[in-house]
Amino acid sequence: MRTQVGIVGAGPAGLLLGRMLQNLGIDAVVLESRSRDYVLARIRAGVLEQGTVDTLIAQGIGDRLRRQGMVHENMQIRWAGRRNDFTVEDEKGRRLTTYGQAEIVKDLIERREADNLPLLFSAPAQRIENVETRPRIHFTHEGAERTLDCDFVAGCDGFHGVCRKHIPNADDRTFLKTYPYGWLGILAEAAPHAEIRGFAHSTRGFAVASARSPKIGRLYLQVDRNEDIERWSDEAIWDELDRRFEDGSGHRLNRGRILKKDLAPLRAFVCEAMQHGRIFLAGDAAHIVPPSGAKGLNSAVGDVRVLAEGLRRHFAGTGSDLLDHYAEICLRRIWATVHWSCLLTDTLHIAPNQTGFDLQMQYATLNHWAKTELGRQHFCNAMLGLPYEV
Numbered sequence: 059m060r061t062q063v064g065i066v067g068a069g070p071a072g073l074l075l076g077r078m079l080q081n082l083g084i085d086a087v088v089l090e091s092r093s094r095d096y097v098l099a100r101i102r103a104g105v106l107e108q109g110t111v112d113t114l115i116a117q118g119i120g121d122r123l124r125r126q127g128m129v130h131e132n133m134q135i136r137w138a139g140r141r142n143d144f145t146v147e148d149e150k151g152r153r154l155t156t157y158g159q160a161e162i163v164k165d166l167i168e169r170r171e172a173d174n175l176p177l178l179f180s181a182p183a184q185r186i187e188n189v190e191t192r193p194r195i196h197f198t199h200e201g202a203e204r205t206l207d208c209d210f211v212a213g214c215d216g217f218h219g220v221c222r223k224h225i226p227n228a229d230d231r232t233f234l235k236t237y238p239y240g241w242l243g244i245l246a247e248a249a250p251h252a253e254i255r256g257f258a259h260s261t262r263g264f265a266v267a268s269a270r271s272p273k274i275g276r277l278y279l280q281v282d283r284n285e286d287i288e289r290w291s292d293e294a295i296w297d298e299l300d301r302r303f304e305d306g307s308g309h310r311l312n313r314g315r316i317l318k319k320d321l322a323p324l325r326a327f328v329c330e331a332m333q334h335g336r337i338f339l340a341g342d343a344a345h346i347v348p349p350s351g352a353k354g355l356n357s358a359v360g361d362v363r364v365l366a367e368g369l370r371r372h373f374a375g376t377g378s379d380l381l382d383h384y385a386e387i388c389l390r391r392i393w394a395t396v397h398w399s400c401l402l403t404d405t406l407h408i409a410p411n412q413t414g415f416d417l418q419m420q421y422a423t424l425n426h427w428a429k430t431e432l433g434r435q436h437f438c439n440a441m442l443g444l445p446y447e448v
């Protein structure tokens with residue numbers, strides 16, 4: 059097999075890149091290690107920045123997103139037993155939209171299949187040869203060992219992927235912060251409560267109440283990073299959520315059948331070596347943020363936009379400037395996003411050895427964001443995300 063761009067990974071980064079290249083007339087093959095069913099069932103992000111929404115619509119895959127996406131009116135954060143509402147809309151009309159990552163992935167897969175473009179499931183990339191000159195991806199598919207020759211490799215294979223290992227000395231330019239806590243997440247057949255949304259900072263730990271649809275809720279509890287989540291009964295989870303969201307109003311979350319329960323460790327990770335020769339990393343393969351800021355998928359879209367435009371210029375023969383500076387351009391946005399995601403995480407979670415002093419510092423930060431003009435602007439801009447440079 060031969061193509062112009064070999065894309066490793068059919069998450070949002072790889073699939074969107076495939077779609078953007080298709081619209082630019084550039085051939086690509088997408089290789090995905092997991093099965094089609096597994097990829098479609100994977101539940102993750104839900105909060106999209108305006109730039110992500112606009113990108114998906116501009117690429118012709120925004121029909122369902124436009125119909126089903128839920129625009130955020132404002133954002134609630136509770137602390138010290140009180141509810142505070144934050145405006146998350148700017149003068150340009152930028153807002154946040156909830157639309158599940160699984161839905162974006164479904165829209166992209168179905169479109170790629172309808173257009174008869176190559177997307178191979180259960181096809182894990184094993185290793186890549188000649189990343190400096192003429193890359194050859196070795197992968198397995200249907201029990202056979204196969205190869206894909208390409209002009210470029212896009213490593214969109216997530217945090218645990220193989221592409222990063224093909225960048226020499228990548229570990230020397232890698233930064234990692236591991237948090238002592240994680241998120242116990244539930245997907246529940248429970249209509250999101252109109253009055254209980256957003257974040258809760260409680261001395262018992264952090265909690266999140268978000269919506270996947272008008273009938274399905276996605277909620278999280280801060281727990282130990284090694285928590286045995288099976289010891290949490292459904293009732294214990296709902297009780298704990300109610301305790302953390304307590305604000306004196308008497309409202310209680312709508313309860314319902316828990317469809318799925320998972321544990322997400324929290325970490326921040328940046329591999330600054332995002333490119334080498336003809337291989338480029340995008341999305342979680344190069345950077346992870348703790349999910350508090352809801353920025354991971356949005357950052358992946360930022361990378362993919364730069365990469366697609368860089369590849370367009372290369373194949374059109376109009377210069378290699380963008381590809382040459384790919385990592386540098388992406389990292390400006392990435393570090394700003396990591397900074398905000400970590401600040402938000404530190405401010406909202408209760409650390410295992412947290413002191414009363416630390417708690418007062420968290421309240422001071424939250425009050426600054428809620429009650430001063432400068433703080434409100436900072437919070438709103440950071441939540442809405444940086445505009446894309448490319």
Ligand code: RFL
Pocket residue numbers: 066067068069070071072089090091092097102103104105106159181182183184214215216217218219220241243322323340341342343349351352353354355356357358
């Ligand atoms: P993905 O989604 O991990 O996809 C990588 C794909 O590569 C495949 N793969 C391989 N394929 C072929 N060969 C190999 N050797 C391969 N190795 C791996 C994998 O099977 C997979 O299909 O990375 P991508 O595309 O970069 O997308 C990143 C996003 O998934 C991620 O950043 C977000 O989910 C983060 N995130 C959120 N981001 C947001 O923008 N808004 C949110 O509201 C939001 N909420 C969240 C989140 C992440 C969470 N977790 C998982 C901690 C909430 C949570 C709880």
